[in-house]
Amino acid sequence: MPPVSPLAPERFPDLPPISGARFAATAAGVRYRDRTDVMLALLDPGSTIAGVFTRSATRSAPVLDCQEKLGGDASEGAAILVNSGNSNAFTGAAGTQSVARIAKALAGIADIPEERVFTASTGVIGERLPDDRITAVLDRLAASANADGLADAARAIMTTDTFPKGAAREIETEHGPVRIAGIAKGSGMIAPDMATMLVYIFTDARVAQPLLQEMLSDLTDRTFNCITVDSDTSTSDTLLLAATGHAAEITERGGPFETALHEVMLDLAHQVVRDGEGATKFIEISVTGATDDDDAKKAAFAIANSPLVKTAAAGEDPNWGRIVMAVGKSGAQADRDRLSIAFGDLTVAENGWVSPDYTEADGAAYMKRSELRIGVDLGLAQGSATVWTCDLGHGYVTINADYRS
Amino acid sequence: MPPVSPLAPERFPDLPPISGARFAATAAGVRYRDRTDVMLALLDPGSTIAGVFTRSATRSAPVLDCQEKLGGDASEGAAILVNSGNSNAFTGAAGTQSVARIAKALAGIADIPEERVFTASTGVIGERLPDDRITAVLDRLAASANADGLADAARAIMTTDTFPKGAAREIETEHGPVRIAGIAKGSGMIAPDMATMLVYIFTDARVAQPLLQEMLSDLTDRTFNCITVDSDTSTSDTLLLAATGHAAEITERGGPFETALHEVMLDLAHQVVRDGEGATKFIEISVTGATDDDDAKKAAFAIANSPLVKTAAAGEDPNWGRIVMAVGKSGAQADRDRLSIAFGDLTVAENGWVSPDYTEADGAAYMKRSELRIGVDLGLAQGSATVWTCDLGHGYVTINADYRS
CATH class of the missing domain: 3.60.70.12 (L-amino peptidase D-ALA esterase/amidase)
Incomplete structure (x- = not known):
């Protein structure tokens, strides 16, 4: 039996009876x-x-x-x-x-x-x-x-x-x-x-x-x-x-x-x-400023499904370059020089480059949290979407690759 | 320095001079x-x-x-x-x-x-x-x-x-x-x-x-x-x-x-x-019988990019159900009851169910090879595509998540 996920709620909620x-x-x-x-x-x-x-x-x-x-x-x-x-x-x-x-x-x-x-x-x-x-x-x-x-x-x-x-x-x-x-x-x-x-x-x-x-x-x-x-x-x-x-x-x-x-x-x-396999981080990804909501969801899911973004989260690595990469490959309309990225309230990148006030130490401190919010503004229009995912760590591989050993 | 990939060629080839x-x-x-x-x-x-x-x-x-x-x-x-x-x-x-x-x-x-x-x-x-x-x-x-x-x-x-x-x-x-x-x-x-x-x-x-x-x-x-x-x-x-x-x-x-x-x-x-990160298996995926070549490529890449297929390969697990899953999610036209799957020359599934002659022992023996060929026939038309990938194991996570440790 694997241990209970560290991201589990404290207890199972009281469920009221449903008449009928x-x-x-x-x-x-x-x-x-x-x-x-x-x-x-x-x-x-x-x-x-x-x-x-x-x-x-x-x-x-x-x-x-x-x-x-x-x-x-x-x-x-x-x-x-x-x-x-x-x-x-x-x-x-x-x-x-x-x-x-x-x-x-x-x-x-x-x-x-x-x-x-x-x-x-x-x-x-x-x-x-x-x-x-x-x-x-x-x-x-x-x-x-x-x-x-x-x-x-x-x-x-x-x-x-x-x-x-x-x-x-x-x-x-x-x-x-x-x-x-x-x-x-x-x-x-x-x-x-x-x-x-x-x-x-x-x-x-x-x-x-x-x-x-x-x-x-x-x-x-x-x-x-x-x-x-x-x-x-x-x-x-x-x-x-x-x-x-x-x-x-x-x-x-x-x-x-x-x-x-x-x-x-x-x-x-x-x-x-x-309860994602091997999950140690609960990650909310919000994309704003997209051409439309569909494009925002496309970019958000490209980030959420990127093995490199997910392994970076597992390693508590504020590797925002991988977010840029995921937006780039997503197929969503994006302009490198209008893109901005935030970790929680921390502005990481803006105007096509790292933010002048951002420090790697601040990013690394943020990544130690078990609940992460990644914000990406594409700076184009009003489309937005939020998706949720978890990290990809050794636990995932252990459960899926080592099962027969 | 990570060790040289076990899938590396024996030596660097002789490259002839190119005049000009x-x-x-x-x-x-x-x-x-x-x-x-x-x-x-x-x-x-x-x-x-x-x-x-x-x-x-x-x-x-x-x-x-x-x-x-x-x-x-x-x-x-x-x-x-x-x-x-x-x-x-x-x-x-x-x-x-x-x-x-x-x-x-x-x-x-x-x-x-x-x-x-x-x-x-x-x-x-x-x-x-x-x-x-x-x-x-x-x-x-x-x-x-x-x-x-x-x-x-x-x-x-x-x-x-x-x-x-x-x-x-x-x-x-x-x-x-x-x-x-x-x-x-x-x-x-x-x-x-x-x-x-x-x-x-x-x-x-x-x-x-x-x-x-x-x-x-x-x-x-x-x-x-x-x-x-x-x-x-x-x-x-x-x-x-x-x-x-x-x-x-x-x-x-x-x-x-x-x-x-x-x-x-x-x-x-x-x-x-x-030389894929942490790779221990070189995997060729051939899809035939698709509605057209684009659909075949779609199905082949869905298999090649599936974390569950890739972790199964790393664990030498003949988990053909995950291949069915990947075909299903790919967006390619597919009919469950016409689908057949082979590992090398070994027919694993056909007509919408496991092949009567297939044994788990045969599948497990095949998966121990370092070069795998996965064949999927959709049984619909003549579209085909071949793609290549590697497995997803702990090496990948170590390189991408543990880098800062």
Whole structure:
């Protein structure tokens, strides 16, 4: 067991019960021993579900199945079933059959249509999913589901995560309180074999599915689509948001519900970065002054994914030349002589050269922090973007290269 | 001094003299002590020069200067002057002035127009180039230039390279023999501060500049633009090809001269990969069956740049799932169920799942080789591409993260 990430939150947050949703976790022995590896969420009739998924061309059987089922009839109940230890990816027709068998069995037990059973799998790739071990525990799982089971579910979906990830918010509306609680696992493609990012968020708000999907897709672009650990994209990334409809109704964009949902998603996204393999630095990269927001994101991700920027951070080296390099290769419009770079509030470079007041000693002192803010202003227009990443150190190589030794 | 790469060629090749070209190297003390750090190439009147350069938006002052000078009048002589230890990149107007001072001084000494002096700088970024140290040695350099100095020049342009890189070919034409000799340094962005790839190739053939440029640009796309060490692009990459015109004239594409030039370029490109930071595996990645060649290159580079594929190679782990992942994220058109993967002659996966005859033991045995061939067939059409890379191990992190310790 690797030690818990030094960037982990102090403790797992209290997750409020979400009326209309019950959770359970158990050990099915899919691959791991002596730990839970299956989670179940049961959702009352009327629950709407929105989702976003990996855009990988080699996405897994459960992902393809979920994508087909989104937006279905919400009048009956729904279920989410997730296993860790095996990703059921690149398993041909057998993988599709496994998904169908699990959905059929759970539909019978939970008395819901098969089309309302959403599954996900995370873990090793290319091995047949032992779905019989999962279907064997479904009775027990369903019987034990309860309103307080979300924290246990967060632990059951971990693979090489070093801590479980949860976040919650509560808002007041004129029709009463609304709660949001979510869990996540992984941090990009981080595991020894093949991991994924899985995120499940639940709310008791009543939100029509198209509105729920619209919010989720937009907020994903500003949260989970703005993080990177190693630039490698999983075949199984799945984010589902379920609204049970037991509390107040949300009918518009931009209100306190969306703000709270944004906060929960950003919190979970940051926790994924904080558990990046071997991470010792949490790094925020803000690019401003770009031609447009897309160009800003392009430059920000070029910096965030640069092995040389990330190894410099691991070595606490204020090597701003590598940031210049990353901007240069990003494809974003940039003018060397308008570029400025800051570490936190420290101006490092401006007007195409090192800042006259900058000293290497100041830069080196800043880099010793465990939370770094890199600011880049391209000086061209008003486009901006912020992304988050971690450093690349020996821990990453040890986990990914030395695994078989 | 890091040890010589285990992938290095057994010895530096014999480079033939190129009639019309003379070379020299010396120690100017730009940054390093006790080693040569400046090289000079003097080219007779009539030499045509072609070049390709980094496309970085933050390219260095010498790169911008070279780009302006390409294609100029070849009736007078020309010179190439390169220093290591300082890249003169992101140095504002001072950088441009340094280039101008060096060009002016060398033009006077070599009796050639300033417009025919091509310079390059490689090393630390953002520090003023001490051009006075360079201009101080130009007299000595020019006086010592000789036909056999190319091997010394190869050593003078090294930064963190662990071996000098050279390659040569000789062909017979109906008008007599034609020779090609070239040198290179670096392997992408590989150095502790900011390195570059620099390549200089010389031939005694007579080739009109537009034809020389056309060949060079096309062959670059199949050689230097097909290698990657860490996906980071330098601000200073420069490749110059000079033809002195002392030997036979080449007037057409596609003949033995172009074949020999291709071989020299590919040889040097492979040597750059073999000297990749911390490299222990030389990896060839061939993608076939793609919708078109561009898609094939996209998929090949996604595999070659994937930190998870590269760390698996370092750990000798036949983790073909990570190759599936990289193809999936590449953006290339792919169909999971038509994809096949091979390690050398070993079929690993086909028809969307692991091959029935493949065993993990066979895969693990293959991965112990120091030269790996990964073949991916997308099964869609006839597009193909081959790229070369190395593994990502602790050596890379040590060089780039631990540098200040």
